[in-house]
Amino acid sequence: MTFDAIGIAATGLTTHRKWLDAVSDNLANANNASSTDGAAFQARYVVAQEGQGVSGVYVSGVEFGDAEGRMVYQPDHPVADADGYVRYPDIDLSEQMGNLILAQRGYEANAAVVDRAKATYEAALQIGRS
Template identity: 50%
Template structure:
C-alpha cells in the first residue's frame, strides 16, 4: 500500500457515505408526498455501493424504488380520486432512519481515519525534518 492510499480509500468512503446521506435525506423529506392515483408515487432512492479496484468504495448506481407506492384513504385531500384515495410512497420511515444512523456512523468513521492518517503523515514529516 502506498503512502497516501489510506487517505484515498477514506476519501472514497466519505464520498459514498455523503451520497447515501443525501439520498436518505431526500427520501425522508418526501415520505409524506402524495399524488393523485392516476400518477406514479414518489420513488425513493437507494444507493448501491461497490468496491473499487485498488481499494476503496464508490457508488455503483442509485436505484429508484417502486412507482406503484400504496393507496391511502384521504378524502379531504384535493388530489383524492372519486373513492377518496391518493397515492403515497411505499417508504418505511423506521428503515430510512436506521439507514441514516448507519450512514452517519460510516461517515464519522471515515472522517476519523482521515484525521488519523493526516496526523501520522505530519508526524512522519516532522521526523524527516528533525
Template identity: 35%
Template sequence: MSFLSSFDISASGMSAQRMRMDIAAENIANIDTTRTASGGPYRRKDVVLENYGSGSFEEALRNAANGKGFASRNVGVRVSGIIEDDREFKRVYDPDHPDADAQGYVNMPNVDLLKETVDSMSATRSYEANVTALNAMKLMAQKALEIGK
C-alpha cells in the same frame, strides 16, 4: 498499498456516505408527495455502492505478503447507481384528497420514516469512521515528518 491511497480510500468513503445521507434526506422530504412529474406518488430511492480498484481480498493479501501492495492506487468505494424501490405504495383512505381515486384511497409514497432515519444514522456513523481513519493517517504522516528533525 501506497500511503497516499489510504487518503483516497477514506475520501471515497466519505463521498459515498454523503450521497447516502443526501438520498435519505430526499426520501424524508418527499414522504407525503403524492404527485410527481412522472405521474403518481414519489418512489423511495436507494444508493448502490461498489468497491473498485482493489480486486479480491485474496489478491490484496497475496500482494501485501509479497511486498507489492495494491496493484492500483485508485481504490475505494463509489456510487454505482441510485435505484428506485419497487415496493407497492401505501394506500390511505382520504376521500377529500385531490389525488384520491374513485373509492377515496390515495397512493402514498413507499417511504418509511424509521428506515430512512436508521439509514441516515448508519451513513453518518460510516462517514465519521472515515474521518477518524483520515485523521489517524494525517497524524501518522505528521509524526513521520518529525522523525527527520
C-alpha cells in the same frame, strides 16, 4: 501507505455522503401525496461497489423504489380521486432512520481515518526534520 489510506477513506466519505443525500430525499418526500393516476415518489437507494485493488468504494448506481406506492383513503385530501384515495410513497420511516444512522456513522468513521492519516503524515515529516 498514508496517501492510500486518505484516498480510500475519501471514497468512503463520498459514498456515505451520497447515501446520506438519498436518505434525506426519501425522508423529505415520505409524506408526499399524489393523485392515483400518477406515480408515487420513488425512494432512492444507493448501490455501492468495491473498487479494484486498493481503490476503495464507489457508487455504481441508484435503485428506485416502487412507483405504485400505497393507496390511502383520504376523501378530504385535495388530490383524492373520485373514490377518496391518494397515492403515497412506500417508504418505511424506521428503515430510513436506521439507514441515516448507518450512513452518518460510516461518514464519521471515514473522516476519522483521514484525520489520523494526516496526523501520521505530519508526525513522519517532523521525524524527518529532526
